[in-house]
Amino acid sequence: MGVGNCRPLFYNVGMELAEPCAHCAVRDRALCSTLSDDELAQLNAIGHRREMERGETLLWAGDDSVVCGNLISGVLKLVAASADGREQIVGLVYPGDFVGQPYVEKAEFTVTALTEAEVCLFPRAPFERALDDHHAMERLLLQRTLQALNTARGRMLSLARSSAQEKVAGFLLDMAERAGTSACRAVPDGPLTFDLPLTRGQIADVLGLTIETVSRQMTRLKVAGVIALPGGRAVTICDRDALQARAEAA
């Protein structure tokens, strides 16, 4: 059940910022950060929020690309699949990131929630019109898209040319960085512990490996004392430098 209904009926009355943008967790990071409170209220008139459960799909590859928007909380995956069912996660979406593609008729990739998530959605057509009116937002979208392109191209190198060991080590470093605030560390610069938002199977889909290979490489890193696996989906990075070294050399 979404919370779209919570949107107030009279959003742009007076100077006050309409709910729920006023308390939005990504107000300062999403594309909306380019908008004044008034502009934001206008944009909000065409948007609505949606809560998603783990595993729920927002867009299916091949369907009309009907919505786009900002991720508020949780993590989404972008999945490419071949006709015979092989899958590859081609992107991860974090809070503050933009999801979907304006100016594109058909969605090329399936977008699914990896965790519970909350998104702020806009129908594509009116959102494109909003880009016309808010030049700074379009500019930021261009910059974000250029960044995403660089990220995707960097991952092409890794997918094609890195060993399984390098891929897994690199992935753990990425996730550690992402974990940020939610990670915890007993001693400054000491071991860092955090939860992975992905299953082994999903990690395999990101890295272009199989579940078994991911699992074996994790075990190898554990045996080498580079990481620890306290149980559940938690990981502890015991020796960041060693992990870095393994991420860079075969």
Added chain:
Amino acid sequence: MGVGNCRPLFYNVGMELAEPCAHCAVRDRALCSTLSDDELAQLNAIGHRREMERGETLLWAGDDSVVCGNLISGVLKLVAASADGREQIVGLVYPGDFVGQPYVEKAEFTVTALTEAEVCLFPRAPFERALDDHHAMERLLLQRTLQALNTARGRMLSLARSSAQEKVAGFLLDMAERAGTSACRAVPDGPLTFDLPLTRGQIADVLGLTIETVSRQMTRLKVAGVIALPGGRAVTICDRDALQARAEAA
């Protein structure tokens, strides 16, 4: 020797379109297609042309991203490399395509000519200002960037999950499509012959394989009668459907 000097000294005098844009081969396809003749003349004032030889590099990964522009003729490659020298071609640039990245300080990838090429270059900073003034051009750049992102993500699936056979077959189909006018065909719908602009080594760099594997797969396709290799860098596609089938299934 570039032809930058050929740029006329008084480009925006009168209504006539300044050389060399008037006869530009990609006038109707490049970002400039969004500009009126007058606007184009203004933009041309900050740009210049450059001819490149096979193997010549336009931008080095890690250097300041100083220029961007449009490719007029030839083919360029975008190369990602790891610290220990492994390489991956993450993009090919064809005539009419945009090269370089506005709003990005450091070039992430090395840009090198695969064939003789001609580019129309702009220093990055004034080009960014031109994007401010010409909204339609910025819009088109955004659309092109979104397309490029989709292409890159599609190739992530292929790099990670396709067999060598599928990669080579798919690559040949792509190149056949690109060859377009320069390809020749004795009978309508009959065998199609064209020249690859890439060496076996470069094809390997595109597909995430080795030279030897690319060569072996080409031979396999030849022995199966799907393609012919008349010599030099030429390829003949004898049975397009069979090639398509091999591109899609392992």
Added chain:
DNA sequence: AAAGGTCTTTGACCGCGGTCAATGTTCTGT
């Protein structure tokens, strides 16, 4: 035409990572 380079093909070998299968662990709902 000969010489030298680069690019390509082919062969022999082997190791990484995929596949198949069984067991162990963690999460979920009642």
Added chain:
DNA sequence: ACAGAACATTGACCGCGGTCAAAGACCTTT
């Protein structure tokens, strides 16, 4: 607390594609 499902680990095996090496084709240059 228990049952069942989903997820993770581990082992045995093997094939695809990488590596090393040599020979052949093609393209310059003089």
